[in-house]
Amino acid sequence: MFMLKKYLFIIFLLSVLKGQEKLPDISVRLLSGKTTNIYELLEKGPVIIDFWATWCSPCKKLMKHLDKFHKHFNDYGLNVLAVSTDTPRSMGKVKSFIRSNKYDFLVGLDPNQQVMKKCKAEIMPTTIILDQDGSVIYRHQGYYPGDEEKILKTIHDYYDKAGIEYKKLS
Secondary structure (H helix, E strand, O other), X not given: OHHHHHHXXXXXXXXXXXXXXXXXXXXXXXXXXXXXXXXXXXXXXXXXXXXXXXXXXXXXXXXHHHHHHHHXXXXXXXXXXXXXXXXXXXXXXXXXXXHHOOOOOEEEEOOOOHHHHHOOOOOOOEEEEEOOOOEEEEEEEOOOOOHHHHHHHHHHHHHHHHOOOOOOOO
């Protein structure tokens, strides 16, 4: 009996260490007024989800890089979903910020931080990259210059591992 418990414990530990966190299929209201869900976006390829707010300076710095990734990798299936966590009072600033910067990626609205909670994002920005089956392959909270290189490496690694031909971004 002791050996069986020990064996089961080892299997449990290995599965925890090896297993990847998967996000649930969450619905997100978009700035356009439409609604999408995570798994719908994953049909095309990997997805970067980034939680941000108009008052968050590091978020704004990261968004420039996310836009560059979106423009370069979108033809290879990558979707970028930037989810604004601005409160209902400051939600009007979101549209003007996105327009003034000519960002082309999808923008979600999460004024009550429900999507943020479901994705276990605690601070802003929080960046999550999902592979096509919804497994988290990258998660990072905060932004410091150079973090964009880690995101780019994760994207390159994903396409390399999947055997998808693409033009590398440097």
